[in-house]
Amino acid sequence: MQKYLFLLLVGLISLNAQAQRIITGTVSDSATKSPLAGAVISIAGSSIQTTSNAKGVFKLTAPAAAVTIQVTYSGYEKGTAIAQLTNNTVNILLTRAKRDLRIKDVKRKTIMANEKELSEVVVTGYASPKKALQSRASGVVVSPSTSYSGIYSAPPPADNTETYSAINENNFHTVSDQPLSTFSIDVDRASYTNIRRFLNNGQLPPADAVRVEEMINYFDYQYKNPTGKDPVAIYADMAICPWEPSHQLVRIALKAKDVPKENLPPSNLVFLIDVSGSMADENKLPLVKQAMKALVQQLRPQDRVAIVVYAGAAGLALPSTSGxxxxxxxxxxxxxxxxxxxxxxxxxxxxxSTAAANFKSEGNNRVIIATDGDFNVGPSSDGDLLHIIEKERDKGIFLSVLGFGMGNYKDSKLELLSDKGNGNYAYIDNFEEARRTFVTEFGGTLYTVAKDVKLQIEFNPEYVQAYRLVGYENRLLQNEDFNNDKKDAGEMGAGHTVTALYEVIAAGNNAEAISWVDPLKYQQQKIIGSNTAEVLTVKLRYKQPQSNSSQLLSQVLPWKNQPVTATAPDFQMATAVAAFGLLLRNSEYKGQATYDQVLALAGKAKGEDPEGYRAEFIQLVKKAMIIKE
Known part of the structure; x- marks a missing residue:
């Protein structure tokens, strides 16, 4: 009898395996034939769904029968296709839809939040009436009528009020009078995705929207994981600078330790969502929802999340709830x-206050704000907001900032808030970027492994006459700040990488001698140990997330003279991205950089590129070339 039961079980398993198949395909724009990343692909009548990657490619498991494939993407009409049993490849072309925003009547409801009336915040339904907070709406509500899962690409409105902080590019400094360079690390990548938005809309970005360090740090680099007790490892290398062949290019690279998801500490998260009228556009609140949903799917039962919404006033839409x-x-x-x-x-x-009420002493306490940054009511000055954020940061509650939209986007304010909140800053321009932020890089986005990370590089005048830090203009520190543990600096999340580039002029290069300062009379002219081959020493300070005392690491770099094409692909990619940033800024330091040079370097550095980010970069460079013409 047992034998027959065993054979029956094997047969059922075999039958079940045969009842499944894998359907693959692509989603593209019907007019341009360009791939659409972040489209939602589902099987009608089932809960099976997936999203397209950066190349528009998708793969899903389907029953062994004829099925209807449905595809939704913001700004496009819904697409459908029949996948017959003999057809496991489905390529779908989507047609762009006209933008359609409808005025929607909203039933007035009663609201009470912390014994204060909440007006102009609309929350129209809840799963748990006992926990949820109802709201009374005042005025009309603009609601997107199209299902949303990507980005609506449209040029900014004529009354564009976007703001960016001015960037004064770093100059060359002579090692004889300024041998130290000190700055706070930066893992933000908002500038790159914002630039991508401009280029995809057929425009060059404003020069001050181009922060070269955020462009470089957008990409994944295969640096080795730390092996010792420290959560961060330092690497350094150098090569001939491709845009100034008489100069050298030094790469400083950091890698934070990877932490398996199951070993991450519990999270106490508060979603702070802007639901004001300026967020009604398709690439704002609807995309915010998609991004937050992607994050929610990663949460564990030991994690908790609350939702605060704000418009004319603020309200608690969801009390702290288990993941x-x-x-x-x-x-x-x-x-x-x-x-x-x-x-x-x-x-x-x-x-x-919500995060503080649910504080986890050994966990990750974080507010995640999603907005276009258009604060215009209440304590909206930078000083008032920064005071609030810095005070809570010192209590162990960090702030991460997600920027959305165009036209009235306030990059200058959002970057400042995230810098002071011990968090990261990302600009979400499509669902693929949301997926990367909250799924692919879940740990790095939310879990800090090293805080107040500072770098100080000491250059050896025997080898280096002058140097220039590429980017990081708004992250510079005084040299005295390096050993001052009270000075705030950047944070690194689990698995994060950081890359910084220095353009250096070798000692003895008299044709390009730079001297902004008169020679110093009383300084030591010969350094101790001058027979060393060290070009520089990298020093790094960091704090453990729960500590107020820093730890010191250091690494030296010996002299090398090699073409950049002889370096690792990661070095070449970082160099290509930096050169692209200099060209977009029309930098006075762009030297002999060209778009063709950028494409050659990036093409050689592309490698396997499983997520398609480097291939996408190459396409953006080509778009910039066309727009520039």
Whole structure:
């Protein structure tokens, strides 16, 4: 009898295996034939769904029968295709739809939040009435009518009010009078995705929107994981500078330790979501929902999340809830709509008080703000907001910032808030970027392994006459700040990499001698140990997330004279991206850089590129070439 039961079980397993098949395909624009990343592909009548990658490619498991494939993508009409049993490849072309925003009548509801009336914040439904907070809407609410899962690409409006902080590029400094260079690390990548948005819309970005260090650090680099007790490892290399062949290019690279998801500490998260009228566009609140849903899917039962919304006033839409109650959280996100003015300062206060009430002493306590940065009601000055954020940062509650939209986007304010909040700053321009931020790089986005990370490079005048840090203009520190543990600096999340480039002029290069300062009379002219081959020494200070005392690491770099094409692909990629940034800025330091040179370097450095980010970069360079003409 047992034998027959065993044979029956084997047969059922075999039959079940045969009842499944893998369907692959691509999603593309019907007019341009360009791939659409972040499109949602599903099978009608089932819960099976997936998204297209950066190349527009998707793969999903389907029943062994004829099925209807449905595809949705923001700004496009819904696409469908029949996949017959004999057809496992489906390529779908989507047609762009006209933008359609409808005025929607909203039933007035009663609201009470912390014994204060909440007006102009619209939350139209909840999964758990006992936990949820109802809201009373004032005015009309603009609600996107199209299902959303990507980005609506449209040029910014004529009354563009986007703001960017001015960037004064770093100059060359002579080693004889300034042998030290000190700065805070930066793992943000908002500038790159914002630049991508401009180029995909057929425009060159404003020069001050181009932060070269954020462009470089957008990409994944295969640096070796730390092997010792320290959570960060240092690497250094150098090669001939391709845009100034008489100069050298030094790469300083950092790698934070990888931490398996199951070993990450529990999270206490508060989503702070802007639902003001300026967030009604398709590439704002609807995309915020998609991004937050991607994050929710990564949460564990021991993690907790609350949702605070703000418009004319701030309200608690969802009290702190276990990450295991995904349906409850997703239902609240689904019913958020935009309307009203923006009280960003009030929202931040409520978000921090909510995080404090659920504080995890050994966990990750973080507020994640999603907005276009258009704060215009309440304590909206930079000084007021920074005071709030710095005070809570010192209590162990960090702030991460997600920027959305175009036209009134306030990059200058959002970058400043994230810098002071011990968090990272990302610009989300499509669902693929949301997926990367909250799925592919979940640990690095949310879990800090080293805080207040500072770098100080000491150059050897025997080998280096002058140097220039490429980018990091808004991250520079005084040399005295390096050993001052009270000075705030950047954070590194689990698995994060950081890359910095220096353009250096070798000692003895008299044709390009730079001397901004008169020779110093009393300084030591000959360094101790002058027979060393060290070009520079890299020193790094960091703190453990729960500590207020820093640890010191160091690494030296010996002299090398090699073409950049002889270096590792990661070095070549970082160099290509830096040169592209100099060209977009029309930098006075771009030297002999050309778009063709960038394409050659990036093409050689592309490698396997499993997520398609380097291939996408090459396409962006080509778009910039066309626009520039």
């Amino acid at each position: 295991g109650e995904k349906k409850t959280i997703l239902d609240v996100l689904d019913h958020l709509e935009a309307g009203g003015s923006t009280a960003g300062g009030e929202g931040i206060k409520l978000a921090y």
